[in-house]
Amino acid sequence: MFLPEGVEWALHCGWLLSHLEPGETLSSRRMAEFYGLPPAYLSKVLKSLVRAGLLEAVTGPRGGFRLARAPEEITVLEIVEAIEGRSPLFRCMEIRQRGPAPATKSDCLRPCGIAAVMYQAESAWRNTLRETTIADLASHASSGSTNRARGWLRSLPER
Amino acid sequence: MFLPEGVEWALHCGWLLSHLEPGETLSSRRMAEFYGLPPAYLSKVLKSLVRAGLLEAVTGPRGGFRLARAPEEITVLEIVEAIEGRSPLFRCMEIRQRGPAPATKSDCLRPCGIAAVMYQAESAWRNTLRETTIADLASHASSGSTNRARGWLRSLPER
DNA sequence: GAGTATTTACTCGGATACTCGCTGTCCGAGTAGGGCCGG
DNA sequence: CCGGCCCTACTCGGACAGCGAGTATCCGAGTAAATACTC
Known part of the structure; x- marks a missing residue:
């Protein structure tokens, strides 16, 4: 089970x-x-990123995409969720309510221990992704990568 | 993108x-x-859990499964990895090495910032799952759930 | 030469096939216990 | 009644279909710029 490849691309x-x-x-x-x-x-x-409001699209010649907000205001989590969806990685099917000895309604007011752990782990995952922005990625990138990107951008046919 | 349903079952x-x-x-x-x-x-x-060494299987009548180790020695992470696989959630395809301005070998000695963040988040996820054992799940379960399970087990045809 | 209508080329956007992994199922090998037969 | 043999029923184990999400692609609507034409 992998994350969609489009996440990396985005x-x-x-x-x-x-x-x-x-x-x-x-x-x-x-x-x-x-x-x-x-x-x-x-x-x-x-x-998908445009739908999520992270990118703006300009149609027509010389059109394309640009960031809809400042790089400091776009988190990695937002991009991941825009592609992968906001649905949780772990989906509790409440199998404890099935079978010959189902859990009572009162027990199910709170998630079972298994779902709780999975949700907690997923929260840790999301929090880590939320703490990094596009600007952070740019500032921590190697100078070589940055120079390569800037150089290639300048090499494009101007205007 | 969901985790396999078998994870919850396991x-x-x-x-x-x-x-x-x-x-x-x-x-x-x-x-x-x-x-x-x-x-x-x-x-x-x-x-799959037997293959991973978490469960022991006994064939034949009155056979079945049992834990291969003490509940305190089996983590949630081990069960998740036994079903879902040990492969990382995020798989870096190294697209920075492709295209007209590929990254140099020296740059690729370290993972790019994107992969680093994804790996860090995944590590947080795995660490949370590693900190909880089957014994923890049992001790934190509601008394109602525990009693239902024990009662149903005793109701099975003895021997 | 200047203004304007036209053409053109390029962009995004949505609708449409294809592939692979999770889901679900089946039947076969092996075994432990229970039943049957003989002593 | 007791011991041994056979049989049955139940278990896990691996091999075989079905479906849905991710993957990949195409063509159409729209636009801004460049062009050509007219005045």
Whole structure:
């Protein structure tokens, strides 16, 4: 059971978009080229980010995507949830209520110990992802990676 | 993207097996009956736990499963990994090495910031699951649940 | 030369196939106990 | 009544279908810029 591959793509693209000048956009086609990804599917992934309000899309020539907010205001968790969905990793099916000796209604007011542990672990996972923003990714990236991205962006046909 | 449903089943069955007397076993059929689960598929799930060394299986009449270790020595994480696999939730495809401006070998000695965050979050998730054992689940369970399980176990045809 | 209508090329957006893993099921090998037969 | 043999019933174990989410792709609507034409 893996996270969708699009999550990784979305995070990398978010990082790349944070290196644009204000107001500038970058097309899905360019990003797919930079990372060697299938353009059509990447477009689908980025569309999810637009729906979630994390990216803004500009149609037409010289159009593309840009961050809808400042990089400091976009967390890794938001991007993950935009692609993967807000549904919990662990879904309690309440099997304790089934069978010949089902749990009573009063017992089920609180989640069972198993669900509690799973929810707690998932909360730890989400909290870690929430503590990192796109800006953090950019500031902690190696200078080599940053220079490569900026250089490639400048090499694109201007305007 | 959900965790396999078998994870929940395995955890509940582990909890139930911890209520057996030493040396006693409980068949897959009985457990499926108790939780209202498809017997064949539950058997498949429990088989994974045997492969992982968490459960012991006894074939033949009056056979079944029992915990391979003391409940205090079996963590929730071990059960999850036995079903779901030891592979990480996030799998870095190293897309930074692809495209027209690939990352250099020296840059890739360390994981990129994105992979680092994902691994850190996953580590937090696993650590939480590792801190809880089957014995903890049993001790924190409501008295109602415990009594229901014990009572049902005693109601089974003896020997 | 300047303004304008047209063409063009490029973008995102939604609707449509394909693949693989989780879900679900089945039947076979093996065993422990119970029953039957003989002494 | 007692011992041994056989048989049955029940268990786990591995191999075989079905479905849904993720993967991948295509074409259409819309737009901004560049172009060509007219005045």
